[in-house]
Amino acid sequence: MIAYYNKLSGSELLLPYTFGDEKSLKKVVKFNDGWIQMIQDNMVSILGWIKYEKVKWLQNNNPEVPGIVYKLAQDDEKARKLDNVRKLWDAILEIRPVKNVFMDGDINGESYAVDHFIPRNFVMNDELWNLMPMDPIQNMKKNKKLPVWENYFGQFANNQFMMYEMIFEKPELLKLYKQCYKDNLHSIWAIQELYRKGNSADEFRNILDKNMHPVYDSARRQGYDIWDVS
Template sequence: MNLPHQSDLPINLLAACFNNTVATYKFYWFLAIIGRVENGEMTIAKHSLFAEMVAHSWYTVNYFHLSFGKQDKLQRAIEEIKVIEHLTIDAKRDLIFKHLTQSSEKNTTKILQHFDAEVPHRFLSPWFKAGDKVLAYQYSQNLTNNCLYSVYKDYIEINPNWLNYLKQNAGILKDFCYWNLAVYLQTKNPNVPDIPNKLNKVPMRKALGEQRKFWDIVINELGSVDCIYTNSKLTVGHYAVEHFLPYAFVSHDLMWNLIPADPSFNSSKSDKLVPLEKYFRPYFELQQTALQIIQDKAPKHKFLEDYLTIVPDISLFEYDRVFDQLQPMATIAKNNGFEFLLT
């Protein structure tokens, strides 16, 4: 992915900001800058940018449990701030930003201020050697090599030569940043699905009305099914459509991961894991029964195609084959911080 060209600007140096990246701070620092510029700001308080970095990455760390790497200071900052500020994992970005910029907690201020030691000047390393902080500040204030911004003690000031470019190409620049971030995070989370959609989207679960119709066919045929978790009888209109593996991990609503469940259990389970040694067999048997009924009653049902994402042919939806697909995913989810439900 290339950035829009402009003859009087060193676009190649801006693109080089994400070369040889060893932490996420560059990505979120740049996203924070673009966001402030879109709001009409040219002189931007560092503290606001640090708060934006946390707010931008909040869902990715806390909800989707992506790893930024063991040594990543932004991830550690988010985890500490969540505890200090008593913020929920699904707090809105604007609320997080407002909360952090107005916080009176000294520890929060200290955590955010920690980024000042490295982030603002090192981001400019493509324009000049930025290892020496004092010299880097001087170079930036002289707009050496037409660098993106000047760095001062408490704020940065966007280079006027770059201002229109940033405003006019904000969407493309953010996409470029997210694309590079996705590539970087894929190396840290090699087996985690759908990383791009876990970076810049608020988790919005779709209504599962169509998937419910699939299970209505099954339950109507059987009269009822037993909840695999509570053994309670489930009938049409009296069950929840539940993600067997957490939605926040798989990030999809494919039918092979959806089963009817007791509504109260579904609420308590939320985005937690359940032990496969206890629940995989009843899950599999329920899915297998559903497939047999749907193939008989509605052989052209569109959701039958969902099963082809884990088996090459529906006739191969077999216990061992499906277990070998789900077990590694559950292990990865556990290793990424998804908790088990106590049952």
């Protein structure tokens, strides 16, 4: 095998390394200078590819744990990135009222929090499809708990659809929506299905339900508590 490898290296095919003629444990591996330079010049890309393949393997073998790529990120990459989402909801609230998902009445546009329907410490991301304007006091009470799906997903989905409709009605909102791409729109299903132009209310809600409900159920199976809003 070693002889075959060295023979290949002597042809026009330039291999990364060859084996010396030494015997047993004294055998030397000789790296090609051209390959060494190429690896050094592209180290960031190579390490990124290795990390990607590791994360892909982990995610495929741990389907009950969403967002593994975010959980493995460095601390500075885990910081919440809600500024652009808040700007979008600020602009919407200036145009029309937004119903509170968890209580009667509308969101106070002067004092509200942007929070995750499914807890952030489970999904480990700030995706637009999981975010909502919320009363700050309720936000603190909810903390890392799950809302009762049957009671609150409907209004959450309604608010999401209202945002979706307004994005395509108001050019200034569409511009703010596009600014969310970098930090808040990474899910392929959200970009290609949920936020594509032309969805009806039922289509939008079904897409959101189909993709969010399994994540919610996974969080329940892993022991996340249900939030008693009352």
